[in-house]
Amino acid sequence: MSSRDLLSFRLNGHPVDVPCPSPRVLLDLLREDLRLTGTKRGCDLGTCGCCTVLVDGRPTLSCLTLARLVDGRSVETIEGVSPPRGLNPVQAAFVAHGATQCGFCTPGFVVTATALLRSNPRPSRAEIERAISGNLCRCTGYLKIIEAIESAARTEG
Amino acid sequence: MHLDPFELHRPTTVDEVVRLATELAGRFDYLAGGTDLLPNYKMHLNAKPHLVALEDVGELRGHSETRLGAMERLADLEADRAFGRVHPGLSDAIGEVATPLVRSSGTVGGNLLVDTRCFFFNQSYFWRSSLGFCLKADGDRCHVVPQAERCYATFSGDLAPALLVLDAEVEVAGPTGRRRLPLGALYDPAGDGIRRTRLAPGDLLVAVHLPPGAPGRRARYKKLRVRPSYDFPELGVAVAGAWDSDRVRSLRLAVGGVETLPRRFDDLTDPLVGAPLTPETVNRLADEVQRRVRPVHNTFLPPDYRRRMVGVYVRRALAEAREGSAG
Numbered sequence: 001m002s003s004r005d006l007l008s009f010r011l012n013g014h015p016v017d018v019p020c021p022s023p024r025v026l027l028d029l030l031r032e033d034l035r036l037t038g039t040k041r042g043c044d045l046g047t048c049g050c051c052t053v054l055v056d057g058r059p060t061l062s063c064l065t066l067a068r069l070v071d072g073r074s075v076e077t078i079e080g081v082s083p084p085r086g087l088n089p090v091q092a093a094f095v096a097h098g099a100t101q102c103g104f105c106t107p108g109f110v111v112t113a114t115a116l117l118r119s120n121p122r123p124s125r126a127e128i129e130r131a132i133s134g135n136l137c138r139c140t141g142y143l144k145i146i147e148a149i150e151s152a153a154r155t156e157g
Numbered sequence: 158m159h160l161d162p163f164e165l166h167r168p169t170t171v172d173e174v175v176r177l178a179t180e181l182a183g184r185f186d187y188l189a190g191g192t193d194l195l196p197n198y199k200m201h202l203n204a205k206p207h208l209v210a211l212e213d214v215g216e217l218r219g220h221s222e223t224r225l226g227a228m229e230r231l232a233d234l235e236a237d238r239a240f241g242r243v244h245p246g247l248s249d250a251i252g253e254v255a256t257p258l259v260r261s262s263g264t265v266g267g268n269l270l271v272d273t274r275c276f277f278f279n280q281s282y283f284w285r286s287s288l289g290f291c292l293k294a295d296g297d298r299c300h301v302v303p304q305a306e307r308c309y310a311t312f313s314g315d316l317a318p319a320l321l322v323l324d325a326e327v328e329v330a331g332p333t334g335r336r337r338l339p340l341g342a343l344y345d346p347a348g349d350g351i352r353r354t355r356l357a358p359g360d361l362l363v364a365v366h367l368p369p370g371a372p373g374r375r376a377r378y379k380k381l382r383v384r385p386s387y388d389f390p391e392l393g394v395a396v397a398g399a400w401d402s403d404r405v406r407s408l409r410l411a412v413g414g415v416e417t418l419p420r421r422f423d424d425l426t427d428p429l430v431g432a433p434l435t436p437e438t439v440n441r442l443a444d445e446v447q448r449r450v451r452p453v454h455n456t457f458l459p460p461d462y463r464r465r466m467v468g469v470y471v472r473r474a475l476a477e478a479r480e481g482s483a484g
Contacts, residue, residue, distance in 0.1 A: 023160035025195070044158045045196040047387060049258050061258050064195045066188070068165055069212055112258070133386040134256025
């Protein structure tokens with residue numbers, strides 16, 4: 001692997017240099033090379049939102065993002081949106097409201113909801129529903145998820 | 158799912174893109190948002206040995222009321238509420254593309270040039286191999302129209318109909334320089350689900366331009382799909398018009414999601430200019446558009462149903478556009 005295959009970016013606030021071939025998507029780099037397995041592989045085709053991470057603060061499907069294209073950018077994963085100890089307000093609200101069932105979709109929902117509350121601290125219910133419409137929960141517990149995000153917005157606001 | 162090896166190119170100027178595209182003609186794909194291309198690559202659908210990423214080409218970014226950069230992300234247009242107010246129909250279409258996560262990366266140019274779709278094409282390599290593949294990828298026959306020598310895959314972009322009714326033009330850069338053409342002329346009526354545009358080797362879609370009269374046009378885009386989120390259109394109907402009190406000053410209608418190309422129906426709407434739109438003229442228009450479209454059985458919903466919904470959606474789009482804010 002040549003030096004131009006070395007990828008440099010900020011991951012959860014820390015600089016990372018890692019070798020990365022062109023056909024690697026960000027999801028595979030995070031899970032397999034950097035061992036950050038909080039980001040989940042669901043459909044692997046952009047349908048389910050389980051792999052959502054933030055790239056320069058923007059919710060992004062890591063399964064459809066070539067890792068090489070995050071060179072020089074800042075990436076936040078579920079591990080990074082959580083504080084070093086305890087839970088962030090969205091996570092705490094998910095626990096309080098029983099908004100997780102099997103839990104597989106939860107990291108994607110938490111990342112999407114965290115980004116929503118950063119850009120829009122007091123979203124309406126309709127705005128919450130729209131913001132999470134690209135995240136699928138196959139246990140179909142959407143009502144609790146929506147209530148949790150509403151509650152997190154009240155706590156934070 | 159893994160991606161087959163490819164070489165990634167990251168040009169920073171339009172000239173550099175055109176040079177690369179000319180040199181690599183036939184052996185590359187442009188990578189815009191990647192939200193449709195990479196799923197296809199993961200399913201080994203027509204993957205190429207080179208990808209030219211357009212991410213770093215600054216000129217392709219940005220938007221105003223009358224210009225949309227080809228690499229402008231749909232989410233950035235959606236977040237611009239002032240833009241949404243002056244372009245209500247386009248705003249409908251943008252907000253109905255896939256999901257917010259797809260729109261976060263998905264681009265204007267990517268949606269206009271999105272690959273056509275078919276139930277027999279958008280499948281895994283293993284699935285397709287069991288049927289012996291098809292005309293559009295790896296095979297030599299069509300499973301939708303078995304005697305066909307052309308591909309019937311469906312045009313599935315939402316923005317094209319909404320931009321066609323606004324008389325949008327596209328700016329294309331190529332080996333011989335820049336040119337502008339009506340958006341409708343980008344799509345090749347003599348083409349099919351495989352060869353669908355008139356773009357030549359080395360061409361790059363730079364921007365979409367909207368005429369000065371486009372902002373404020375009363376417009377709507379109505380999309381039929383199975384799930385209210387994520388799905389590609391089973392039908393998309395766009396209308397844009399202007400009225401002098403009751404009389405039609407201008408009217409355009411375009412349909413996507415039912416054939417290999419989006420199409421406008423000027424010969425049906427032009428005669429309506431100068432007179433009020435009565436329930437009878439609306440019904441005649443809706444029936445005639447419905448009679449002309451030719452959906453085939455290659456998406457989730459049956460073609461007869463999609464065809465019948467054409468009339469319904471034309472009536473709805475027109476009714477809502479007339480109720481919309483005045484132009």
